[in-house]
Amino acid sequence: MIIAGAGPAGLTAAYKLLTETDVKPIIYEETDMIGGISKTVEHNGNRIDIGGHRFFSKNRDVMDFWEKLMPVQGAPSSDDRDLGREKPLVPGGPDPEKTDRTLLIRHRVSRIFYLRKFFDYPISLKWQTFANMGLPRTMSAGFGYIGSALHKRPEVTLEDFMVNRFGRPLYEMFFEDYTEKVWGRNPSAMSADWGAQRIKGLSLWKTVKAAFQKSSKPDRGSVDQQKVETSLIEQFWYPKKGPGQLWETLADEVVRLGGEIHFDTKVVGVQANAKGDGIDSFTVEHDGAKEQVRGDYFVSTMPIKDLVDEMGQIVPTDIKRIADGLPYRDFITVGLLLNKLLIKNTTSTPTVNDIVPDCWIYIQERDVKIGRLQVFNNWSPYMVAKPKETVWVGLEYFCNEGDEMWTMPDDTFIDFATGELESIDIIDRKDVLDSVRINVKKAYPAYFDTYEEFPKVREYLDGFGNLFCIGRNGQHRYNNMDHSMLTAFEAVDCIKRNTTDKTNVWNVNTEKDYHETGEGPKGQQ
Numbered sequence: 001m002i003i004a005g006a007g008p009a010g011l012t013a014a015y016k017l018l019t020e021t022d023v024k025p026i027i028y029e030e031t032d033m034i035g036g037i038s039k040t041v042e043h044n045g046n047r048i049d050i051g052g053h054r055f056f057s058k059n060r061d062v063m064d065f066w067e068k069l070m071p072v073q074g075a076p077s078s079d080d081r082d083l084g085r086e087k088p089l090v091p092g093g094p095d096p097e098k099t100d101r102t103l104l105i106r107h108r109v110s111r112i113f114y115l116r117k118f119f120d121y122p123i124s125l126k127w128q129t130f131a132n133m134g135l136p137r138t139m140s141a142g143f144g145y146i147g148s149a150l151h152k153r154p155e156v157t158l159e160d161f162m163v164n165r166f167g168r169p170l171y172e173m174f175f176e177d178y179t180e181k182v183w184g185r186n187p188s189a190m191s192a193d194w195g196a197q198r199i200k201g202l203s204l205w206k207t208v209k210a211a212f213q214k215s216s217k218p219d220r221g222s223v224d225q226q227k228v229e230t231s232l233i234e235q236f237w238y239p240k241k242g243p244g245q246l247w248e249t250l251a252d253e254v255v256r257l258g259g260e261i262h263f264d265t266k267v268v269g270v271q272a273n274a275k276g277d278g279i280d281s282f283t284v285e286h287d288g289a290k291e292q293v294r295g296d297y298f299v300s301t302m303p304i305k306d307l308v309d310e311m312g313q314i315v316p317t318d319i320k321r322i323a324d325g326l327p328y329r330d331f332i333t334v335g336l337l338l339n340k341l342l343i344k345n346t347t348s349t350p351t352v353n354d355i356v357p358d359c360w361i362y363i364q365e366r367d368v369k370i371g372r373l374q375v376f377n378n379w380s381p382y383m384v385a386k387p388k389e390t391v392w393v394g395l396e397y398f399c400n401e402g403d404e405m406w407t408m409p410d411d412t413f414i415d416f417a418t419g420e421l422e423s424i425d426i427i428d429r430k431d432v433l434d435s436v437r438i439n440v441k442k443a444y445p446a447y448f449d450t451y452e453e454f455p456k457v458r459e460y461l462d463g464f465g466n467l468f469c470i471g472r473n474g475q476h477r478y479n480n481m482d483h484s485m486l487t488a489f490e491a492v493d494c495i496k497r498n499t500t501d502k503t504n505v506w507n508v509n510t511e512k513d514y515h516e517t518g519e520g521p522k523g524q525q
Contacts, residue, residue, distance in 0.1 A: 005028075029263050034248045037331070046385050051396070054238070055236055088105065102240045109347075141169045145169075155192040262284070265284050300470070327451070331443035336393050336434075466500075
């Protein structure tokens with residue numbers, strides 16, 4: 001099998017083939033790194049998680065897969081010990097102070113920064129929320145929610161989807177501007193499919209219900225991931241040295257079992273067979289030299305836009321038009337190493353050096369372009385070279401390849417980003433010790449422009465019996481890591497059953513029951 005891409009989906013497919021079939025996978029990765037957008041980038045001993053990746057799933061097979069690769073911690077991490085923090089440790093599990101191949105048990109803390117104040121995410125109905133909002137905003141939000149509960153809008157756009165669940169005032173305060181930062185479009189111009197894909201079970205009512213259930217449980221670490229909405233889950237696993245560590249471990253296993261991974265090698269051509277009902281070969285390029293590689297099966301985690309483009313003249317004009325029009329958002333992270341943050345920890349959650357406890361913070365302020373702020377100390381103390389002396393943060397921006405932000409020189413953009421964080425009183429630039437800028441292409445498939453015609457592209461690609469499109473970009477679907485892995489599971493299952501029906505591959509994360517109850521495409525728990 002020829003696989004394009006060494007991200008979560010491509011690596012998972014390779015591993016499953018090696019352990020369940022006699023098919024040999026050969027992976028061609030365009031970059032020099034493992035993990036796709038789930039990679040971990042190291043800079044002067046400090047590690048950056050591109051986008052922030054929680055390891056949790058409502059699918060037991062995925063959880064078992066991760067745990068087999070990297071056992072869950074059996075002893076406290078360094079910050080657990082310093083803070084006297086108890087975790088549901090696994091008997092016999094590794095000690096993260098002694099072993100790198102370890103999944104840490106972490107608590108999810110994320111808040112919204114708005115009006116220069118912190119709000120819980122998801123929004124909670126507590127006194128501090130109302131105090132931060134002020135009486136006029138609070139009353140408006142309450143009446144707006146009641147109105148949305150009584151009069152539902154047809155869910156055509158993402159705006160309709162969110163207003164139905166939170167009311168217009170809360171939507172305008174906490175969703176509209178941030179969504180526009182991420183996607184570059186107002187939610188009124190986006191398909192409701194985005195909400196159905198990512199937050200289909202989340203609403204103000206479920207937020208309140210989850211908060212009540214949480215208050216009745218003394219152990220915050222015992223949240224059952226099978227029963228809680230994705231956006232509300234408070235406990236997750238996290239590789240000691242970031243998400244890339246797990247995918248690097250999986251890549252090592254693939255090679256150990258007999259698979260191949262070729263780096264800095266890009267797929268630059270896709271050739272169909274004589275009948276036009278299957279793929280005959282990929283053309284790959286490395287250091288300027290091209291090679292045609294043949295296989296019995298082909299897996300693509302490439303962006304659909306690129307895959308169709310590399311198929312050349314065989315593609316019908318209308319399919320080419322739709323694929324060319326599929327939109328993506330690109331991503332920039334600026335890593336800043338700081339002596340300290342100006343924002344203070346006013347929560348009851350203890351932290352090392354009393355920094356804010358957030359893993360990430362949604363920046364809702366309208367006067368800056370930054371979308372999120374990652375605090376890597378809180379993801380894992382092992383992501384930071386000196387976690388007791390410094391704070392390592394990631395400033396996240398969403399843009400389009402070739403636009404003003406994307407093309408800005410690194411030093412200019414770092415200065416701009418630093419200034420933004422300083423302008424909203426989160427840092428003082430005098431405290432910056434080190435910095436780095438990282439650009440990531442096609443990080444987020446978007447749901448507008450020609451997206452509504454995407455089923456035609458899917459039908460065309462499914463006509464090639466031995467071609468499987470998996471993963472986030474491979475399906476142009478804003479999936480989480482576990483969903484990307486499940487598309488690989490299903491593709492390998494198709495190969496094992498010798499079927500060209502790819503319905504199960506495309507159905508991952510589309511059915512309500514699967515997403516909300518943890519039942520997989522075949523009912524597995």
